[in-house]
Amino acid sequence: MNTAHAARFGPSEEGAFVVRAEGLCKRFTGPDGKPFDALGGVSFEVAAGRLTALVGPDGAGKTTLMRLMAGLLHPDGGSLSVLGHDTRREAQAIQNRISYMPQRFGLYEDLSIQENLDLYADLHGVDRAIRAARFARLLEMTDLARFTARPAGQLSGGMKQKLGLACTLVRVPDLLLLDEPSVGVDPLSRRDLWEIIAQMIAEEGLSVVVSTAYMDEAERCDRVHVFNKGEQLAEGTPDELRRRVRGLTYVAPPAKDEPARDLQARLIDAPERVVDAVPSGGEVRFIRRPECALDTLGDLLGASPASARPEELEDAFMLLLREHETRRADEADAARPASGLTMESATHFGAQDPQSVIVVRDLVRTFGDFTAVASTSFDVRRGEIFGLLGPNGAGKTTTFRMLCGLLPASSGHLEVAGVNLRKARAEARKRIGYVAQKFALYANLSVRENLEFFGGAYGLRGRALRARIHAIEAQFELEPAAQSGTLPHGYKQRLAMAAGLIHEPRILFLDEPTSGIDPLARRAFWRTITALSQSGVTIIITTHFMEEAEYCDRIAIQDAGKLLALGTPREVRAKAGDAGRDMNSAFIAIVEQSRREKAEALEQRRAGERAESVA
Template sequence: MTGAARPLVVDAQDLGKQFHDAATRRTVDALAGLCVQAAEGELTALVGPDGAGKTTFLRLVAGLMRPQSGSLSVLGMDVARQPQAVQDRIGYMPQRFGLYEDLSVQENLDLYADLHAVPAAERGQRFARLLEMTDLARFTSRPAGKLSGGMKQKLGLACTLVRSPDLLLLDEPTVGVDPLSRRELWEIVQQMIAEERLSVLLATSYLDEAARCARVYVLQEGRLLAGGSPGEIAARARGLCFEADPPPDEPARRLQARLLDNDAAVIDAVPHGGRVHFIGRPGIDAAALGLAADRVRSVAEALEDGFMVLLRARSEGAPAATAAAPSGPAGSGAASADAPAVIEVKDLVRRFGDFTAVDKTTFSVRRGEIFGLLGPNGAGKTTTFRMLCGLLPPSGGQARVAGLDMRTASAQARRRIGYVSQKFALYGNLSVRENLRFFGGAYGLHGARLQARMAEVVSQFQLHGHQQQAAGQLPGGVKQRLAMAVGLLHEPDILFLDEPTSGADALARRGFWRRITALAAAGTTIVITTHFMEEAEYCDRIVIQDAGRLLALGTPEEVRRQAGETAERRLDMEQAFIGIVERNRAARAADGSRRTA
C-alpha cells in the first residue's frame, strides 16, 4: 500500500476489461483482477511487455473506456459514473499525441487552451512558463510538422499542461526520443511535480525511467505480477547479478549469446559498457558458466534485473530471452576486418532548400557487420537511410550500396536490400498473410518460392495465429515482427532498420537482438538506428551524428574512449553519447559566438 500520509489519486481494485477478437472470435482479457494504486504528488509507473494492458489501464483511468468488473476511483470519483468530471481535472498524453502539424507551436498551444477552456487571463503566464521549460520559446512561429521528434514530444507535453491538472497520464512519453530530449522531458515532469505537487501515472518501456518513480507495477497479459518501490522490485534479483569481461578480441554480444544459451544457469544477459551484465540462477558459479573467476564480479541489482526475473519466472516454459532466434550461429563474433565493404559513403550531402540535413558524411560498412547510426532527433539519420535505400537522391557526394551507385542504379540496389522504416509502413487494412503475399510479389517472389519464404518468416517471427488479422490491428510488438518479416522475405544482402525497437519493452528487445546477431553471423549486413543507447553495444561499429555532421566513428569501445572513458572511469553508451553531442554543441555555439563578435 502507498503511505497513509498521501491520499490516493488512483485506486483500482480487481479491475477487469475484455475485448472481442474478431479474428479468433474469442473474448480476450485485456485486464484481469488488476489492483493498482497511485498516490498524490508521486510518480507511479506501469511497466510490462507489449500487450500487458498498460495503455488499456490508462484509457480506463482517463474515462475513455468502461471496465467490465471491479472498481476504479480517480481523484476520489468513480470514473465509470463521472467520466467528464474526471476528464476536467486530468491531463492525458497518449502515445500518438494529436499535434496539428500545419499549425505553429503557438497556435497548437492556443488551440488546446481553447479546448480546455483556459481563461484568457491565465494563458500568458502559463504559456511563457511552458515555453521556457520546454525551450520552445524560440520556435513559437514554426509549424509543428517542422519540429524534430524530441521537440514534438515536448510540445505535446506542453499542450497537455496548458491547464494545471490534478493528475497527469503519460503513455510512453519518450518513445522515439533521443537521450538528450528524454532527459529534458523528465526535467520538465519532475519540475512540475516539485512545484505543483503534480501526480503522474505513466506507462514506459524504459526501466531507468520507472526507477525514478515512487512505485512500480509490473504487468503481463493484463495481470499484475508485482507492485512496490523500484528497490523492492529490484530486490528479486539480489545476489544474482554479475558482470563479466569477454575474452580479448571478442565482442560482448558473443559472450552474451553463450550465456543466454545456458538457460539452466542464466536468467538474462545483456551487453553493457563493453562487458556483459547477467543474472544467474541461485547457486551458479563462474566455473559452471565456463568463465574464469577473475573475469566475473558480483554487482548490485537494478530495477530491470528484478523485472526480468519476474517475467522469466512467469514464462519458464518458453525462455523469453532466446525465443524465436533464427537457427544458425547466433553467438558468432564481429565481422572480419578483412570482409569487403558493401556500403561506401563519401562526402554524402542532402539539402532541403537552404537546410542541410546531411553534411559531407563519410563511412563504410563491411559484409556481415552490425553498423549503428546514432544521433539526436533531427541529426540526419533517417535522411541518410533513405538515400542509402534509394528512396531519396543525394544532393552531393557518393553512395554505393552492394557495389551499385545509388545515383544511377538505385532500382537494382533495392532488390538486394531490406528496409524496416521508423513508422509502421505496411497496409493496415490487409491481413498479415496478404501483406506478406503482396510484398513478396513486389520483391519478385512467386509460386512455390513465395509460399516457402512466407512459411519460413511466419515461423521465424512467431506470426502463427496472427495471419488472418488486419496488420493495423496488431499489437505493437507483433507489428514490429511483421515489418521485420516483410523486410527479410526476399533474403536481402543488406538490412536497414530505422529505430525498429522504438516502444518495445526490454523482453522484446532481447528477442529482437538475438535475431539480428544471428542474421549478421549468417552474412547479412545490418545498418540500424536506435535511441536505446545500450543497443549500440551489439554493434561492431557505430557512427554518432548531430546536425547532419559525423562526430564519432568506431567500435563502441573506441567511441566510449573518445567520450573520455578511462580504466578508472567507465562509461556506458548513453553517457558517451550525451558527452560527445554536448561537447560538439558547445564547440559550435562558441564558434558561432566568435563569428558574430
C-alpha cells in the first residue's frame, strides 16, 4: 500500500477495506406511489488505496450507493460500513473523513475561483497555515492558476468540473467519492480530470470510488463493479471482466456506399443473435450471442466479411446487461430501441436528395470584443446526420444556437430550410425541431399535456393535434398520464425527442442529447436517429462522445471559434495522421495541433514586437 495512504489509517484499517456492504438494501417510493428497490441486497468490498469503478445504466443504483457511502442516506436493510464506521450510526464521523463530488457539484457561480476554494476550505476547516501550498498545487494540477479572479459562472463546462474537483480536494480525504465527474465535458477536459485523479492517487495514496458512464474510464480502474436495476451483476479487474466475451467479438465493414450505421442497425435489430453493435472507424464492432455461430449472421452481414477483434470492457458490460435482462424475462423490452422507432415504423418525412437544407457562409458571432465564431462556412444536405464537435468553450454552442434561430449572427449568410435566418428567424423555426441539452419541458405537466402544449405552440389544432399526439406516443412508447418531472433520465430524453418532432419538422437539432446517458441508452437513442435519417429528416447534433461521431455522415470540429476540420469521419481521422486511430484520439490531435500553432504564432508575433521595440 502507498505509505502516504497507510499513514492516515489506524492499525485495524491499514491494508483492509474502506467500504464493506452486506445485503445492502435501499427502497424508495416511485411516482406511481409504489415502493421499489433502488438497491436489492448487494454485497461487496472496496480495498484501500485503490481506484474502484461503479458502472451501470440509468437506474442501476450507482448514485444511491454513492449517497449511502457518503452518509447522506440510511440503508433500509443490510449493513454498510465506510472507513470502519457504520453509516446508520456514525454518518458524521464518515463525512469528517471523506470528500464527495456529486454529479451537480455546488459551485458558487458569483464567486471567483479563488473565493470558491476559500469557501470550501472554510467549510472543511482546513488549517490556514497549509492553505496556500494546497491551493497552489490544486490550481497547478487543474491549470486554473491563470484564472483565479474569474467568476465560476463564466467558466466552461470542463473548467467548472476541474474547479469542482479542486474544491472537493481542498483537504486530503481518506476516501474520495466521485459521481460521474466527467459528464458533459469534452475529451480534452475528461483526460485532464483523470490525470489529476491519477496524480492524487499516486502521490497521496487516495482511495477513490468513481461512478462513470464511460467504459474507457472504467478501464483505468483497479476493480470494476457492474450494476443493473439495483443488483450487482459482476465484479473484477477489467481483464477479468473482458474474458467473459473472449471469442465473441468481431468487426465488419459496411457494403460499398452504405453508412456504417445502417449495418449497425441491422445487427442491433437482431437481439436473438447479436448482443451489441456500434460503428467504429468506418466499420461496425459487434458481439455475437454465445449460442449463435458467426455463420448464422450471413443474412445480416451480407457480403461484409467479419473478422475477430480484441475484446473490450464495454463488450463485457453489454453482455452482462443483456444476460441480466434475459434472467428477468425482459429481454425483448431491453433489446428493442427505447423509442420504438425503427426503419419500418418511422414517419416518412420526404425522400433523401442531395439538396442542401442548411447553408452557412462566413458566419461570425461576436460578443463585444470577443469573437465566439469566426468566419465559419459549411453546408448540410437533406437526410444527413451532421455532427458539430469541439471542446467546451469552442464556439459550437454559439454556432448551434444561430442555426436554430435562437441567436442572431453578427455577419455572414445563414440559410435554414430555404429561409434566410438573418431576415426571417420566426419562419425558419416553424420548420425545425429542437431538443435542448437540459430537460426543457414542463416538469409539473403530464406527458400528454407537454405534447399538447408544444403541438399547439407549433400551430397544430383539434383533430390534427390529437392524431399526431397519439401517433408519437406510440412511436416513442410514452405513458400519457406520467408526470414529466418524475421520469427517469432516459424517458425524459424520449419525451423531449417526441416534443421536438411533434410538428414533423424537416430538420432536428439535438444539443448533447446523450450527455450523462449510459452505453445501453445511447444505443437505443442512435437507433432512433438512424431511422429518422433514413426517413428524410436532417439531423444536426452536438456531442462529447467522440465515438458517436462515427454515426454521422459528416462532422465539423471547432475550437476557439475557428473551424478546424470538416468532412466524413474517415476524412477527419485521416487529417489527424498517425494519431487518428479512432475518433477520440483524432479529435484531441486536431485540437491540440491547432492550439500549438496558435501559441507559436502568438509567440512569434510577440518576439517581433519585442525586436521592434528594441530597435
